[in-house]
Amino acid sequence: MPTGAPVDQAAVAAAFGRLEQALGANPKAFLPVGGDVAFFVPGANPPTWHLTSLAGAVCIRPGTPPFPVLTIGITPQALGWLVEGTLDVPKAFRLKRLAIEGDPAALAALVRCFAEQVPAEAPGL
Numbered sequence: 298m299p300t301g302a303p304v305d306q307a308a309v310a311a312a313f314g315r316l317e318q319a320l321g322a323n324p325k326a327f328l329p330v331g332g333d334v335a336f337f338v339p340g341a342n343p344p345t346w347h348l349t350s351l352a353g354a355v356c357i358r359p360g361t362p363p364f365p366v367l368t369i370g371i372t373p374q375a376l377g378w379l380v381e382g383t384l385d386v387p388k389a390f391r392l393k394r395l396a397i398e399g400d401p402a403a404l405a406a407l408v409r410c411f412a413e414q415v416p417a418e419a420p421g422l
Contacts, residue, residue: 303340304338304339304340304341304342304373305373306341306342308373308377309338309341309373309376312373312376312377312379312380313336313346313357313376315380316348316357316379316380317348317355317356317357319380319410319411320348320355320410321354321355321356323410324350324353324354324355326409326410327348327350327355327407327410328350329406329409330366330367330403330406330407330410331366331400331402331403331406332364332365332366332367332403333347333348333349333362333363333364333365333366334347334348334349334362334365334366334367334368334369334403334407335347335348335361335362335365335367335368335369336348336368336369336371336376337368337369337370337371338371338372338373338376339370339372340373341373343359343360345359345360345361346358346359346360347359347360347361347362347365349362365399366399366400366403367397367398367399367400367403367404367407368397368398368399369395369396369397369404369407370395370396370397370398371389371394371395371396372394372395374394375389375394375395379407379408379411380411381411382411382412383412384408384411384412386404386405386408
Protein backbone atom coordinates (compact mmCIF):
# COMPACT_ATOMS: atom_id res chain seq x y z
CA MET A 298 0.00 0.00 0.00
CA PRO A 299 1.29 3.45 -0.82
CA THR A 300 2.74 5.35 2.10
CA GLY A 301 4.82 8.46 2.55
CA ALA A 302 2.23 11.23 2.37
CA PRO A 303 1.15 12.61 5.75
CA VAL A 304 -2.09 11.08 6.98
CA ASP A 305 -4.98 13.35 7.94
CA GLN A 306 -5.64 11.85 11.38
CA ALA A 307 -8.91 13.75 11.77
CA ALA A 308 -10.17 12.36 8.44
CA VAL A 309 -9.33 8.78 9.50
CA ALA A 310 -11.11 9.24 12.85
CA ALA A 311 -14.09 10.83 11.07
CA ALA A 312 -14.28 7.93 8.59
CA PHE A 313 -14.37 5.40 11.42
CA GLY A 314 -16.98 7.55 13.17
CA ARG A 315 -19.14 7.51 10.02
CA LEU A 316 -18.59 3.76 9.72
CA GLU A 317 -19.77 3.19 13.29
CA GLN A 318 -22.72 5.55 12.88
CA ALA A 319 -23.90 3.93 9.64
CA LEU A 320 -23.63 0.39 10.96
CA GLY A 321 -25.03 1.44 14.33
CA ALA A 322 -28.16 2.71 12.59
CA ASN A 323 -28.61 -0.70 10.96
CA PRO A 324 -26.66 -3.34 12.93
CA LYS A 325 -28.37 -6.17 11.04
CA ALA A 326 -26.52 -5.05 7.90
CA PHE A 327 -23.26 -6.08 9.62
CA LEU A 328 -24.44 -9.65 10.39
CA PRO A 329 -23.47 -11.11 6.96
CA VAL A 330 -19.84 -10.09 7.63
CA GLY A 331 -19.80 -12.98 10.09
CA GLY A 332 -17.56 -11.67 12.88
CA ASP A 333 -15.01 -9.12 13.96
CA VAL A 334 -13.06 -7.08 11.41
CA ALA A 335 -9.57 -5.67 11.92
CA PHE A 336 -8.50 -2.57 10.00
CA PHE A 337 -4.90 -1.52 9.42
CA VAL A 338 -4.54 2.04 8.13
CA PRO A 339 -0.87 2.84 7.39
CA GLY A 340 0.23 6.13 8.90
CA ALA A 341 -2.86 6.50 11.08
CA ASN A 342 -2.55 6.95 14.83
CA PRO A 343 -3.57 4.39 15.95
CA PRO A 344 -2.98 2.27 12.85
CA THR A 345 -5.26 -0.60 13.92
CA TRP A 346 -9.01 -0.55 14.53
CA HIS A 347 -11.47 -3.22 15.61
CA LEU A 348 -15.03 -3.44 14.26
CA THR A 349 -17.35 -5.72 16.22
CA SER A 350 -20.94 -6.35 17.16
CA LEU A 351 -21.60 -6.47 20.90
CA ALA A 352 -25.07 -7.32 22.18
CA GLY A 353 -26.57 -6.30 18.85
CA ALA A 354 -24.76 -2.95 18.68
CA VAL A 355 -21.93 -2.32 16.22
CA CYS A 356 -18.93 -0.52 17.60
CA ILE A 357 -15.46 0.37 16.47
CA ARG A 358 -12.48 1.04 18.69
CA PRO A 359 -8.71 1.21 18.41
CA GLY A 360 -6.87 -2.08 18.57
CA THR A 361 -6.98 -5.51 16.98
CA PRO A 362 -9.60 -8.19 17.65
CA PRO A 363 -8.22 -11.54 18.81
CA PHE A 364 -9.82 -13.63 16.01
CA PRO A 365 -11.01 -11.45 13.13
CA VAL A 366 -12.84 -13.05 10.21
CA LEU A 367 -11.28 -10.36 8.07
CA THR A 368 -8.25 -8.10 8.31
CA ILE A 369 -8.30 -5.12 5.98
CA GLY A 370 -5.26 -3.08 5.06
CA ILE A 371 -6.60 0.14 3.58
CA THR A 372 -5.26 3.57 2.72
CA PRO A 373 -6.95 6.54 4.41
CA GLN A 374 -8.39 7.70 1.08
CA ALA A 375 -9.84 4.25 0.31
CA LEU A 376 -11.29 4.10 3.84
CA GLY A 377 -13.16 7.30 3.06
CA TRP A 378 -14.49 5.77 -0.17
CA LEU A 379 -15.56 2.62 1.73
CA VAL A 380 -17.74 4.54 4.18
CA GLU A 381 -19.07 6.78 1.39
CA GLY A 382 -20.13 3.65 -0.48
CA THR A 383 -18.02 4.48 -3.53
CA LEU A 384 -15.08 2.10 -3.12
CA ASP A 385 -14.25 0.26 -6.35
CA VAL A 386 -12.80 -2.89 -4.77
CA PRO A 387 -11.05 -4.41 -7.84
CA LYS A 388 -9.45 -1.08 -8.68
CA ALA A 389 -8.39 -0.51 -5.04
CA PHE A 390 -6.70 -3.92 -5.02
CA ARG A 391 -5.00 -3.19 -8.34
CA LEU A 392 -3.72 0.18 -7.12
CA LYS A 393 -2.55 -1.35 -3.80
CA ARG A 394 -4.96 0.80 -1.77
CA LEU A 395 -6.64 -2.28 -0.31
CA ALA A 396 -5.40 -5.65 0.89
CA ILE A 397 -7.16 -8.35 2.87
CA GLU A 398 -6.41 -11.41 4.89
CA GLY A 399 -9.36 -13.64 5.55
CA ASP A 400 -12.69 -14.28 3.92
CA PRO A 401 -13.30 -12.31 0.69
CA ALA A 402 -17.05 -12.87 1.19
CA ALA A 403 -16.79 -10.94 4.49
CA LEU A 404 -15.22 -8.02 2.60
CA ALA A 405 -18.01 -8.13 0.01
CA ALA A 406 -20.62 -8.13 2.79
CA LEU A 407 -18.96 -5.16 4.49
CA VAL A 408 -18.73 -3.18 1.24
CA ARG A 409 -22.43 -3.89 0.57
CA CYS A 410 -23.30 -2.30 3.92
CA PHE A 411 -22.25 1.05 2.47
CA ALA A 412 -22.75 0.64 -1.29
CA GLU A 413 -26.50 0.09 -0.79
CA GLN A 414 -26.78 3.56 0.80
CA VAL A 415 -25.38 5.42 -2.23
CA PRO A 416 -27.05 6.33 -5.54
CA ALA A 417 -25.70 4.34 -8.49
CA GLU A 418 -24.27 7.43 -10.19
CA ALA A 419 -22.04 8.36 -7.20
CA PRO A 420 -18.36 8.76 -8.18
CA GLY A 421 -16.00 5.97 -7.14
CA LEU A 422 -12.33 5.29 -6.83
